[in-house]
Structures are given as C-alpha cells and as structure tokens.
Amino acid sequence: MKRKAEKQQAGAPLSAFAAFAARKARQQQVLEPAVPKEAPQAVAASEPPSKKRRRSLEVAETEPNGERRPRTRAAKKQDEPLPAEKTPEQPTRVTRSHKSEAQPEPENAPEESDVESEQEEVANADEMDEDEVASVVGDADGYESPAETPAELQNFPLSKARLSKNNIVYSDGNTLCVRIKERANLALIGHYDIWVKRGVVSLMGAKLHPSADVHRVYAPSTHSLPVIKCVSGIDGEAEVELKSCSSGIARLRDLSPLYQKIWAGQNTAADKITLKGAANDSKRTFSVLYTSSDDTLNRHLRPLHLDKKWSASMKALSQRQSKLRVLVCGPKASGKSTFSRYLLNHVLSAAPEVETGYTNTDGVAFLDLDPGQPEFAPMGQVYLARVRSPFFGPPFTHPSLDESRDGEMVRAHHIGATSPKEDPDHYAMAVMDLMDQYRSLLDKYPRCPLIINYPGWIFGQGLEVATWLVRTLGLSDMVYMSEKGPSEVVDPLALAAREARVPMTILPSQPTDFVSRSSAQLRAMQIQSYFHMTHPTDLSTPLWTDVPLSRTRPITVEYAGSRQGITGIMVMGSQINPDLLQETLEGAIVGIVAVESPSAITGEMARPAASNDSDMDLDSENPGLSDSIQVAASASIVRTREDLPYLFIGSGSCTPLDPRSSHCLGLALVRSINTSTHKLELSTPIPSSLLEKSIQEGHGLVLVRGQIDNPNWAISEEYYAARAAERRYQMSASRSRKTGDSANDSDPEHNRTLALLRERIRRASNVPWMTVVEDNSRHQREAAAREKSLWKLRKKAYPGSDSEPEW
Structure with missing residues (x-):
C-alpha cells in the first residue's frame, strides 16, 4: 500500500530532482537486504532514536519518498536533556510491583547456582514481586536519556571461532x-x-x-x-x-x-x-x-575491536619503551579511557626478551587526571599509580590497587568533584605535584614509562590547561582522540606540541553505541564496588562482600578532646554555615586527606567575625595532633555548636589544601556523628595499617566534603539485601516442599521466620531520602520499560558544534 503522502502526489508532475530522489530511495530499498549483517551501517540503521520525540512538524518532517528532512539546530536543542546541574535532585525511589515481568538473573558462581534455580522456581510458582529503582534523569556527562530498545535486537557477530570436538x-x-x-x-x-x-x-x-x-x-x-x-x-x-x-x-x-x-x-x-x-x-x-x-537475557552485546589506526599507534608508542611519555586527550565519549587502558596493557605485556630485546621490570606509571571516570580509584580523585600487571575489565572491577601484587598508589589528591572545572587552579597544582612525584619515581625505577589520561574537559579553561601540560611536562608523544576537530581545539594543541617538539597523533574516536548504564550509574557502581572490595593477604585476587555497609563495623574517630584524631573538616565548592555542618556531613562521602606539613593549611584562612559568638570557640589546644600542624590549624579552625573542627572562613567556603604538602588516603562514608561523645563513625575500605602509618608519621587527618554524587546506593542497600534474604528463604522453603523435607505453609516456625524477614524489609524501607512505592499499574509499566531501556552516548566536539556526531 502507498502511504497517504504518496497518493496525494501520484497525479502531480514530478520534477527531475524529485524523480531522482524517488528512484534513489527505491534502489536503496532493493539493495538493503543484500547488505551483510556485520556491516557498520546496518548497526546504525537498526538503532532506535536516542529519545522518543513528539509528532510535530517542527521536530521531524517526512518527505513523500519516505526520507526525513534535516532537522534544524533549534529543533535539536529542544530534544537535548537538561544539564545535570539544572536538574533538581530527587530522593531515591524504589517501586515495588506485585507482579513484575522481570525474571531473576541466572547465577554466575557455581556455589550460588542452586540459589538462582530456586529463584526461578519461586518466580514461576508463587509470582514473587521484584524491586526496581526509579528512572534516573539523563546527565550531561556524555549520555542521553534512556532510549527504547527495538523489539528484535540485531544478530551481531561476536566470535569467529566455533567450538566442536576438534578444538x-x-x-x-x-x-x-x-x-x-x-x-x-x-x-x-x-x-x-x-x-x-x-x-x-x-x-x-x-x-x-x-x-x-x-x-x-x-x-x-x-x-x-x-x-x-x-x-x-x-x-x-x-x-x-x-x-x-x-x-x-x-x-x-x-x-x-x-x-x-x-x-x-x-x-x-x-x-x-x-x-x-x-x-x-x-x-x-x-x-x-x-x-x-x-545471549539468554537478550541484552545489547557488542565486541570491542580496535580500530586499525589504534593498533598501529599502540605498536608505535610501545616501541619507545622506557622513554614513553604520552598524553591522551580528546572530547568526551571519544575513547580516551579505553585507549589508555589498552595501551597500558600493551606496554605491560610480558613478552620474552628474544622477541623485542626489552622486558618491562619497572612497571608503567599511570597518571590519571580524569576525576569523573578514574581507572584505579573512586571518583573525585587524580592520582599517580605504578602498575605492574595488566588489568582486564572495566573500572568498577578494580576501583583500588592491591599494592602487594598489582601495583602501588604513588600519590593521590582529592579534587572533590567529577570535573576539574570547579577549581582549575587547585587541579593544576595537583597535576604538577603528581608530575614531581613521577620524576622522583624515576630515581627508583628509571625504566618506567608514563601514560597520562586527560579528561574530556578540553574546551575553554580545559584547553588552556591541556596546552600548558603539553609545554611543561616533557612529553614524548601526544594523542588526540578525534579526527573531526574542531580546529579551535586542534590548532592550539598542535601549536603547543610543535613548540615543545612533541609528535601529535590524531586518531578516530570510539564508535558511538548504546550502553545499558549512564555515566552517573557507572560512577555509582564503581564507588559501591570500592566500598565492598577487599584484598585478602592469602589470595592473589580481590573479593567482594554483599554485606550492606549499615551492617559492617565502622571506624570510630574522636573529633574533639585529648584523643582527637581529626585535624579539621572542609567543605569544597559550597558555602556552608557552621550551624549546618553536621547535617552536611552525615550520610555524605568525604575524602580522608593526610596533612604532611603546616604549609598545607594556608594562613589566609582568617578567623571570621561570627566566631566570637557564644556557640563557637577557636580550638587553641589539640593534644592529639602533632605540634607543627596544630600551630597552623589553630589559626583557622572554628568550633561549631557540636564542637566540630571546621576549616571555615567568612564567606562560608574553604581554601583547598596545598597538594605539595598533603595527599589523599581514600574515601569514607560518614555514618553518624555522636555529639555527646564527640565521635565520628566512618565506613571506609582504607586499610587500618595505612591510617596508622600516616598518624605515626605525624600527619593530621582532614575530612573533605566535596561535590561528588550523593551515595544513594548506600541508602537503599539494606532494603535490597532484605528483599534478597526473603527471596532466598522463600525459594529454599519452596524447594523443600517439593522434595518433602519441609512442612507446609501452616508450620509455625516457617511463618515466624517469614514474619521476621518481612519486618526487616519494612524497617529497611522506612529510612530518610528513600520512598518505597507499592503499585502494580503505572510504576510497574515504568519498571518494565526501564528494564528494556538503553543509554546512548552523546559526543560533542564543542558546545553547539556539528563537527562531531550528536547522537
């Protein structure tokens, strides 16, 4: 059948251009079935739109031949999601539907396979309900809102080898x-x-x-x-x-x-x-x-094949061996982290000496300058690490290093944000200190190459910082991850590279594809993995625990008195009144920073006039701190009503610690503040030996509250763990009934245990900043739609530019 638009123009004379366009469209329709499935253009054609648009002539217009007219830039702007900073923050919402279509995930570990099979049995027999998290607003870090998945996913080839009895x-x-x-x-x-x-x-x-x-x-x-x-x-x-x-x-x-x-x-x-x-x-x-x-779960799976130019560049860079000093930069979502990870593994490959005449025994120095998506640390940090072995997996599978085997964290600085644009000066000082640390590292490991991963902050001030790094770091190479410019970025970088006599390589960006997690969700997964990962001394690989943080034993630190263990508390990027410091800290992620000398706490932090009030007094004596740091801190610490040591100035902000005299030990979650005993309860994966070593060296500890994402995952952990415990018990009881090893549902012991488990769920759902919605209508449909949703990468060469595809 012809479409209505075609019928209307059937009797009208066609112009030469219209006839050519119609003939071209018919030829394309004939040739489409002959295109092989593995062709890249077939993938793009089968992808759904990044966002479901309204039917409007301003948004999309259809030609009589079925082709879509180019959309104006104004129409494109209307479809873009709101920036993350303009989106109001919403509490964590958990929807609990009575009959969900989602099936439990099949088990991975052999020792848990029985549990998963029981989950499937109960889901089919008893129609147990599942829990889903409410939709997350698309953020501005390279991802758009979820897009609808096609009903039939493309059959994309993954393996060339086929298993048989011969292989x-x-x-x-x-x-x-x-x-x-x-x-x-x-x-x-x-x-x-x-x-x-x-x-x-x-x-x-x-x-x-x-x-x-x-x-x-x-x-x-x-x-x-x-x-x-x-x-x-x-x-x-x-x-x-x-x-x-x-x-x-x-x-x-x-x-x-x-x-x-x-x-x-x-x-x-x-x-x-x-x-x-x-x-x-x-x-x-x-x-x-x-x-x-x-795939039995019908997921959107793709293999990761390197571009030929990527492979050739890695081979050329690795031939520099110990003289390699490469900076990898480019726009957001262009593949910088992937290229840096693959180059790191390539240089660390254990090749025999007879093949290249060179064996890497000193490891590779990895300078990660991307606080939003770090490779070996949680978000909000820039660091220098010496890596000794390759890593095979995304960042949330190695959020920290096992210093006894994988490598060591030479030095780290807490930026307190996912982007360096919040405080470029502090960021630049941290970068220079890390480079000084690398030069010192060369005295001990002279054959240690360097790989620098620069963030996607490549415009405006970010471009100035990048060109400054190219001129001052003494690089051997620079890699820019985009062949489509723009010239406003590429030309200054090329000029800086020529002035520093640094070869510049321009590579194609990573192909855009759908992903199942947004950047904010990937950050949440990485920091949650960071808090639940351990490095047992008797094992060569890390382990993860599924115990909620609320059920783990916290570290108790006194913040006042003769045994004070915290030098001060800082809040970066916001103006917080001292009266609101307790509310700002409780339930927040903070960085634990070791202060090495008095110069880290600048003398510019003058005592504000408000500190003369009766509810505040300056801390003049802190016997628990080293004398040198106490002298510097006594002039800038303000005591709040709860006696918290606040590094505060009159405007309500804090001056960052000097990176040359401080370093970050890791992150911690402030669970509670006991004002009667002057104690803080902290949950942190930082080894106690590292904290003790820092204290023994006379370092003061400062808690830094930055602008990183709120730990919504920590708020809902107990609820999801309680739901999982109930499911496991229900499955175990169902399986026992089938085998005749258990009594029926009227068993008092069974009912009592089930009541206790459901009471745990009720108590876990009654926590601040989390709402459990029980509905089997609209919320159930939303949960089912989210279960089938994908996120799509969005790349820009610079704001308002069309030089990179905006998907």
Whole structure:
C-alpha cells in the first residue's frame, strides 16, 4: 500500500530532482537486504532514536519518498536533556510491583547456582514481586536519556571461532580448554581466569604468551565484550584454559539493581556442547557467545575491536619503551579511557626478551587526571599509580590497587568533584605535584614509562590547561582522540606540541553505541564496588562482600578532646554555615586527606567575625595532633555548636589544601556523628595499617566534603539485601516442599521466620531520602520499560558544534 503522502502526489508532475530522489530511495530499498549483517551501517540503521520525540512538524518532517528532512539546530536543542546541574535532585525511589515481568538473573558462581534455580522456581510458582529503582534523569556527562530498545535486537557477530570436538581439548563443569586458530577469536561474557598454555593471544590490548601466570578477566554486559584473539601459535593454533572464578562481585546484585543481569546468563548453545558429560545443573561463571542472539537475557552485546589506526599507534608508542611519555586527550565519549587502558596493557605485556630485546621490570606509571571516570580509584580523585600487571575489565572491577601484587598508589589528591572545572587552579597544582612525584619515581625505577589520561574537559579553561601540560611536562608523544576537530581545539594543541617538539597523533574516536548504564550509574557502581572490595593477604585476587555497609563495623574517630584524631573538616565548592555542618556531613562521602606539613593549611584562612559568638570557640589546644600542624590549624579552625573542627572562613567556603604538602588516603562514608561523645563513625575500605602509618608519621587527618554524587546506593542497600534474604528463604522453603523435607505453609516456625524477614524489609524501607512505592499499574509499566531501556552516548566536539556526531 502507498502511504497517504504518496497518493496525494501520484497525479502531480514530478520534477527531475524529485524523480531522482524517488528512484534513489527505491534502489536503496532493493539493495538493503543484500547488505551483510556485520556491516557498520546496518548497526546504525537498526538503532532506535536516542529519545522518543513528539509528532510535530517542527521536530521531524517526512518527505513523500519516505526520507526525513534535516532537522534544524533549534529543533535539536529542544530534544537535548537538561544539564545535570539544572536538574533538581530527587530522593531515591524504589517501586515495588506485585507482579513484575522481570525474571531473576541466572547465577554466575557455581556455589550460588542452586540459589538462582530456586529463584526461578519461586518466580514461576508463587509470582514473587521484584524491586526496581526509579528512572534516573539523563546527565550531561556524555549520555542521553534512556532510549527504547527495538523489539528484535540485531544478530551481531561476536566470535569467529566455533567450538566442536576438534578444538575442545577438555572441559568440565568449571573448566574449558580450547584451541583457537590464528586470526580467529572467541568472545565470552562473565568473569573467568585465563591461562595461556600454547601460542600467543591478544586480550584487551595485551599480548599474553605461554607462562604460569593466570589472569582474571571481567566481561560484563555494561561494556563492550573483550575478545580473545589468536595472534600466533604452534601449527597455527593457540591453546588457552578458561576457568570459573568466585570473586563475589556477582553477589552485589543483592545490594543494587545496577549489578543485576550484567554477567553470564543461562547456558548457551556453545556451553551445552562443552558441558556434555557434566552434571545437569552445571553452570560456569562465563558463557561463550557466537552472536548477540545467543545471549539468554537478550541484552545489547557488542565486541570491542580496535580500530586499525589504534593498533598501529599502540605498536608505535610501545616501541619507545622506557622513554614513553604520552598524553591522551580528546572530547568526551571519544575513547580516551579505553585507549589508555589498552595501551597500558600493551606496554605491560610480558613478552620474552628474544622477541623485542626489552622486558618491562619497572612497571608503567599511570597518571590519571580524569576525576569523573578514574581507572584505579573512586571518583573525585587524580592520582599517580605504578602498575605492574595488566588489568582486564572495566573500572568498577578494580576501583583500588592491591599494592602487594598489582601495583602501588604513588600519590593521590582529592579534587572533590567529577570535573576539574570547579577549581582549575587547585587541579593544576595537583597535576604538577603528581608530575614531581613521577620524576622522583624515576630515581627508583628509571625504566618506567608514563601514560597520562586527560579528561574530556578540553574546551575553554580545559584547553588552556591541556596546552600548558603539553609545554611543561616533557612529553614524548601526544594523542588526540578525534579526527573531526574542531580546529579551535586542534590548532592550539598542535601549536603547543610543535613548540615543545612533541609528535601529535590524531586518531578516530570510539564508535558511538548504546550502553545499558549512564555515566552517573557507572560512577555509582564503581564507588559501591570500592566500598565492598577487599584484598585478602592469602589470595592473589580481590573479593567482594554483599554485606550492606549499615551492617559492617565502622571506624570510630574522636573529633574533639585529648584523643582527637581529626585535624579539621572542609567543605569544597559550597558555602556552608557552621550551624549546618553536621547535617552536611552525615550520610555524605568525604575524602580522608593526610596533612604532611603546616604549609598545607594556608594562613589566609582568617578567623571570621561570627566566631566570637557564644556557640563557637577557636580550638587553641589539640593534644592529639602533632605540634607543627596544630600551630597552623589553630589559626583557622572554628568550633561549631557540636564542637566540630571546621576549616571555615567568612564567606562560608574553604581554601583547598596545598597538594605539595598533603595527599589523599581514600574515601569514607560518614555514618553518624555522636555529639555527646564527640565521635565520628566512618565506613571506609582504607586499610587500618595505612591510617596508622600516616598518624605515626605525624600527619593530621582532614575530612573533605566535596561535590561528588550523593551515595544513594548506600541508602537503599539494606532494603535490597532484605528483599534478597526473603527471596532466598522463600525459594529454599519452596524447594523443600517439593522434595518433602519441609512442612507446609501452616508450620509455625516457617511463618515466624517469614514474619521476621518481612519486618526487616519494612524497617529497611522506612529510612530518610528513600520512598518505597507499592503499585502494580503505572510504576510497574515504568519498571518494565526501564528494564528494556538503553543509554546512548552523546559526543560533542564543542558546545553547539556539528563537527562531531550528536547522537
């Protein structure tokens, strides 16, 4: 049938241009089925719009031949989401629907497979309700609002290799050993340990040679899947062993819905081939995928293949060996972090000396200047780390370093914000101090190269800082991650590079694609992982605990008196009256900063006139602090009504600590402030040995409250944990009833236990800043729509520019 617009113009004479456009459209319709599925343009054609638009002639107009007219810039502006800073903050809202369509996530770890099977049984038999978090407003960090997923996801190829009895060496319920031919690859989802037994394979930029080393790989659906590719091998084949692992990171789904349905689902067709002869309920923590349609959870999966120019650039940069000093910069969402991560793994690859004549024994210095998306630290920090081994996984799988194995955190500074534009001067001082630390590091490790990851703050003041860094850091190379300019950014960078005699490489940006988490959600996942990760001394890999922070034992610190352990409290980026300091701190994320000398606390912090009031008095004696720091602090600390030591000046703001005389130890969550005993309760993953060492060296500790995201995830942890506990008990009871090992529902003991669990849920839902909505109508539909939603990257070369695609 012809559309109405076509019928109206059927009798009208067509101009030459209109006839050509109609003929061109018909040719395209004929040629479309012949385009291969793996063609890049097919992916773009099948993607949904980034936002559901109204039907309006101002927004979109349709030509008679079905083509869409170009939309004006004004129309584009109307569709853009509001900036994050203009969006009013809303409390965490949890919707609890009576009958949800969402199914529980299949289990990942072998020891938890029984629990997951029980979840499926209860979901089908008893129609248990599920919990969903309310929608999150799109932020301005490179992501738009959720877009509707197509009804049928494209069958996207993931692996070139196919498993069969010819290339499967051995397999069981936990292990899979396969042979991969040269130039073939294998994509997996989940988390696993990989051991290269024969040949050479590439994985996330690293070339892994045969050795006794076992590497932990994390491949969640939140990011593009890493691909295991055979580079070379004996008789044209490489042999690798893949083994399930139990790290506990999958159990974080019981604390946050952001961690649900991101790991391996049920067994795929490839898994069933390799599990022949194993137990019927065998389930590994990883799954082999040939195409995206093999995923049992119907997620939007894509492999991560490097652009040829990226690979060539990494190879050229790695040939500089110990003389490498490279700065990676570019617009937002252009692939800076991905390129830096792959380059880091490539330089750290353990290659035999006979191949290159060079072995990296000093590690690689990684200078991360992006406080919004740091690689080895939680948000709000810039740092210098010396990394000794490759990392295979997104940042939330390694939010901190195990200094005994993976590397060491040389020095870190708390910026207190996710963007350096909040205080460019403090940011620049922190960068220069980190560079001084790197020069000192070279005295001990002279063959340690340097990789610098610069944030997407590349316009305005950010461009000035970037050009200043190029001129002053003594770089060997600079990489700019965008081939489409703009010239207002590229020309000043190129000029600075020429003046400093630094080669500048321009690479294509990362292809834009849909993702299942926004940048704000990824930051929440990373900081939640940071607070729940531990590094056991007897294990070579980290572990995660699913115990809510409210049920863990906090650290108690006195903030006043003879045993005072806190030098002062700062609030950066906001003007907070001393009377509101307690409300500002409770339930907030703070940075714990060690003050090394009196010069860190500037003398410009004069005592305000308000400090003469009866409810405040200057702290003149702090026996718990070192004498030198106390002298400097006594002139600037104001005591509030609760006796909190506030580093306060008359305008209500705080001067940042000097980076040359201070450093950040990590983050902490202020759980409560006991004004009667003058004690703070802090939850922090910082090792107690590190805190004790800092105190023994005479450093004072300052708590810095910045502008990083509020810990909404911590508020709802107990609620989700209580819901998970009830589900586990219900599943266990249902399974026992089927086997006849338990009494029926009229059992008093069963009813009493169930009542206690539901009382725990009720108490957990009655907390400040969180609302539990019980509705099975509108909220249920919203939850189902969010379950199918994806986030789409949005790139801009500069505000208002069309030089980069704005998706």
